[in-house]
Amino acid sequence: MWRGWSVLLAGLVGAVLLGRPAEAAPMLERAKPESRxxxxxAALRRDPVYVTDHEPRALPPDAAxxxxxxxxxxxxxxxxxxxxTSGLGPQNPSDSLASLLRxxxxxxxxxxxVPPSGGGGEVRHFGGARGLPLDDAWAAADFETPYDAGAPExxxxxxxxxxxxxAGERRDHPRPRPKSKIRKALDADDAADRRASRIEWAVFGGGAALSGVPILGLLAGRRVLSARRARQPRKPPKKRTRKNTRKARR
Structure with a gap:
């Protein structure tokens, strides 16, 4: 008995689902989450420049x-x-976010x-005249910007x-990469340390020189006095007489 009711109930559910396939599909579409x-x-339809708000520290307020x-x-x-971004660029054409946006x-x-940090990313041109050397310029820009340059730079x-x-020449022969902000800060700290060290040595040397002047003056004065004494003629000693001898004995 119970088995018969189960079969009947399953049949009714199947008939309902088969009879309303058109209504079930929209429900599945509405339940599908929106992709990135x-x-x-959708944001680019309103504004041709989209800037993520998930990394505010990596981007200046006027980035857009x-x-x-x-x-x-x-x-x-x-x-x-x-x-x-992750895995974008010519090495992964199937994962091109630019193509998906197009x-x-x-x-x-x-x-x-492009990611907020500016490194990597991709550039593509769809339709119209292709007169700009986009690929060469993008590769050269990656070579010629610091490692910590942001997307606007x-x-x-x-x-x-x-x-x-x-663009082709600069891609094949890129200019020297500018120093990163961290490298500039480290170089500035090193330069400040060197300046402080030079100042300390100058103060130490000046103090040593000033403290040594009195000592040098004293030594020089004693040397001059000794030289003068050496140049003076020595007086012969006085001869003692008998009279002086008697007075001394008394």
Whole structure:
């Protein structure tokens, strides 16, 4: 009896699910969580420069404004996403966040994805004329910026190189990498230590010189006095007479 009721109940549930497949699909779609690419693409529809708010210490308050001013010089539509990245770039084309953003936005232009620290990331151009040496400029900018340069600095250098007309040369023969902020701070501390050491030695030497002047004066005076005494003629000793001898005996 109980087994018969179980079979009947299972049949009814199956019939309901099979009879309403169109309603079940939207429910699954609504339950699907929004991906990171979807969230960033939605932000780029409102503003072509997206800057993450998860790393405020790594980015200055005016990061978005500085990036907009830099990419505006390219003269083409540019979409920038400053967000933590992992495994991006030419080595992992299947994991390209720039390609995912292009698929969501459906807009042609230059897409730049870069982490807040500025290192790594990727740049891609979809549609339109491809006259800018983006890949060479991006590689050269990575070589020519300090290790701790942020995203605004890297993007500004990238735009400078892309518009310089020598992106390929600067990629193959990059300029010396500037010192990082940490390196500059360490060099400044070393220079301050050297200056302090020179001042200490100067004070020590001056004090030693001043304290030694009286001693040198005394020694010089005694030497002069001794020399004068040596030059003076010695007087012969007085001869004793009998009279003086008697007085001495008394």
């Amino acid at each position: 690419a979807d969230a960033i693409a 404004a500085r990036i907009k001013a830099s990419v505006a010089r390219l003269g083409v539509p540019t979409y920038v996403a400053v967000t933590p 698929d969501r936005l459906r807009r042609d232009g230059v897409y730049i994805v 890297v993007i500004a250098r990238f735009v400078d190189i892309a518009l310089s007309g020598h």
